[in-house]
Amino acid sequence: MSPKTLYDKIWDAHVTHEADDGTTLLYIDRHLVHEVTSPQAFEGLRMANRKVHAPDKTIAVPDHNVPTTEGRDIFIENEESRIQVEALDTNAREFGLHYYPVSDIRQGIVHIVGPEQGWTLPGMTVVCGDSHTATHGAFGALAHGIGTSEVEHVLATQTLIQKKSKNMKVEITGKLAPGVTAKDITLAVIGKIGTAGGTGHVIEYCGEAIRSMSMEGRMTVCNMAIEGGARAGLIAPDETTYEYVKGRPHAPKGAQWEAALAWWKTLTSDEDAHWDKVVTIRGEDIAPVVTWGTSPEDVLPITAAIPAPEDFTGGKIDAVRRSLEYMDLKPGTPLSEIAIDTVFIGSCTNGRIEDLRAAAAILKGRKIKEGIRAMVVPGSGLVRAQAEEEGLAEIFTEAGFEWRLPGCSMCLAMNPDQLAPGERCAATSNRNFEGRQGRGGRTHLLSPAMAAAAAVTGHLTDVRDLI
Numbered sequence: 113m114s115p116k117t118l119y120d121k122i123w124d125a126h127v128t129h130e131a132d133d134g135t136t137l138l139y140i141d142r143h144l145v146h147e148v149t150s151p152q153a154f155e156g157l158r159m160a161n162r163k164v165h166a167p168d169k170t171i172a173v174p175d176h177n178v179p180t181t182e183g184r185d186i187f188i189e190n191e192e193s194r195i196q197v198e199a200l201d202t203n204a205r206e207f208g209l210h211y212y213p214v215s216d217i218r219q220g221i222v223h224i225v226g227p228e229q230g231w232t233l234p235g236m237t238v239v240c241g242d243s244h245t246a247t248h249g250a251f252g253a254l255a256h257g258i259g260t261s262e263v264e265h266v267l268a269t270q271t272l273i274q275k276k277s278k279n280m281k282v283e284i285t286g287k288l289a290p291g292v293t294a295k296d297i298t299l300a301v302i303g304k305i306g307t308a309g310g311t312g313h314v315i316e317y318c319g320e321a322i323r324s325m326s327m328e329g330r331m332t333v334c335n336m337a338i339e340g341g342a343r344a345g346l347i348a349p350d351e352t353t354y355e356y357v358k359g360r361p362h363a364p365k366g367a368q369w370e371a372a373l374a375w376w377k378t379l380t381s382d383e384d385a386h387w388d389k390v391v392t393i394r395g396e397d398i399a400p401v402v403t404w405g406t407s408p409e410d411v412l413p414i415t416a417a418i419p420a421p422e423d424f425t426g427g428k429i430d431a432v433r434r435s436l437e438y439m440d441l442k443p444g445t446p447l448s449e450i451a452i453d454t455v456f457i458g459s460c461t462n463g464r465i466e467d468l469r470a471a472a473a474i475l476k477g478r479k480i481k482e483g484i485r486a487m488v489v490p491g492s493g494l495v496r497a498q499a500e501e502e503g504l505a506e507i508f509t510e511a512g513f514e515w516r517l518p519g520c521s522m523c524l525a526m527n528p529d530q531l532a533p534g535e536r537c538a539a540t541s542n543r544n545f546e547g548r549q550g551r552g553g554r555t556h557l558l559s560p561a562m563a564a565a566a567a568v569t570g571h572l573t574d575v576r577d578l579i
């Protein structure tokens with residue numbers, strides 16, 4: 113048998129039919145559904161008089177539109193949000209899906225809820241009408257976003273028409289320095305390969321720095337694979353994975369657990385497997401980073417200064433010029449001198465318990481700078497409850513942060529949490545596009561610890577100065 117990568121193995125295990133040109137019908141193990149990309153798909157089913165093929169493998173949760181303040185009363189005011197959330201409610205109930213409405217403590221961002229409830233397991237194919245589905249790859253699952261017509265296809269058939277991607281290996285060797293986190297790794301990778309670096313590939317992240325990372329950190333790394341252009345990102349499962357999964361509500365139990373475990377243990381890339389592309393970064397070389405432009409690849413260590421357009425080549429020169437204009441930044445300005453107005457800690461990139469712990473560790477006994485608007489938005493109701501139990505919520509509120517209800521929140525401007533024009537935000541999310549957090553708003557992506565540090569000083573800050 114020819115050697116295989118982890119991606120090859122999961123792919124092969126899910127092929128139900130392959131045409132001569134390589135077009136493949138893949139079986140889908142888990143289908144996650146949120147309110148934004150599903151209404152038309154359900155409407156299509158209804159019109160064709162079809163049912164959901166596997167409602168027991170389909171999980172629905174509202175996240176993008178939901179307000180994160182008590183009462184969640186914006187439903188009444190924002191027509192579009194209300195319609196989408198209500199449509200999901202109707203569809204989930206009518207088609208008999210697993211459903212976590214806002215009234216359920218398990219509600220939260222779809223990519224946080226799936227793993228938390230044990231829906232996401234090693235070796236699975238996981239899809240969702242959402243580009244950050246790559247998050248689930250942290251479990252050694254093949255997970256990626258799909259479009260609304262594909263959502264309808266998966267709902268109707270539990271399969272997806274696909275063509276295979278190439279194999280890319282991203283190895284992070286060695287150990288991470290203090291203050292350096294999974295977010296710094298994933299941003300540093302994109303800084304190195306660029307937003308098109310992974311195009312046409314599925315990335316497997318490996319190396320000692322990845323191996324010693326928690327599941328939370330691994331999810332942060334895989335979450336941004338899409339920002340590096342890749343179809344998906346994944347990490348081979350190991351003891352850390354099994355330990356996280358074991359005992360979760362929808363994880364296998366008893367003899368089924370043993371059988372699953374035996375298979376999961378085969379889910380590694382063979383020693384001599386073929387890689388179409390390999391990138392290696394030394395963990396020791398990664399510093400806490402922050403983005404300065406309007407693309408996730410515009411990233412530098414916090415100790416650096418804003419680059420000049422002339423430092424780049426080709427089309428990037430004009431892109432940087434425009435970026436700097438939009439961001440209102442001058443070449444040569446040290447990143448650590450950039451004053452911010454807002455701090456957002458949350459999103460499917462960094463809204464898990466470990467992220468909140470990392471931010472709280474910096475904030476403990478400190479206050480945020482006067483005039484700064486700062487909010488923490490836990491990724492799910494369970495993360496929120498856990499953080500309250502651990503006393504983190506208190507640390508945040510005492511420091512001056514708002515303690516919110518779960519949702520996508522200020523990660524994207526689809527709900528009331530938005531930046532005002534010209535407002536500058538230190539954000540733990542994954543996209544810094546123009547207007548992403550609100551029209552005219554400016555975004556600097558960074559880790560939760562770095563976001564907390566910025567909240568304390570009022571400007572982008574090297575978190576290592578506060579630990």
Ligand SMILES: CC(C)[C@H](C(=O)O)[C@@H](O)C(=O)O
Nearest residue numbers: 148149176241242243244524
């Ligand atoms: C709204 C949704 C389709 C979108 C995505 O696909 O990623 C959103 O989650 C995002 O992060 O931009």
Ligand code: SF4
Nearest residue numbers: 244459460520523524
């Ligand atoms: S938190 Fe942000 S990136 Fe994640 S699913 Fe929601 S909008 Fe998309």
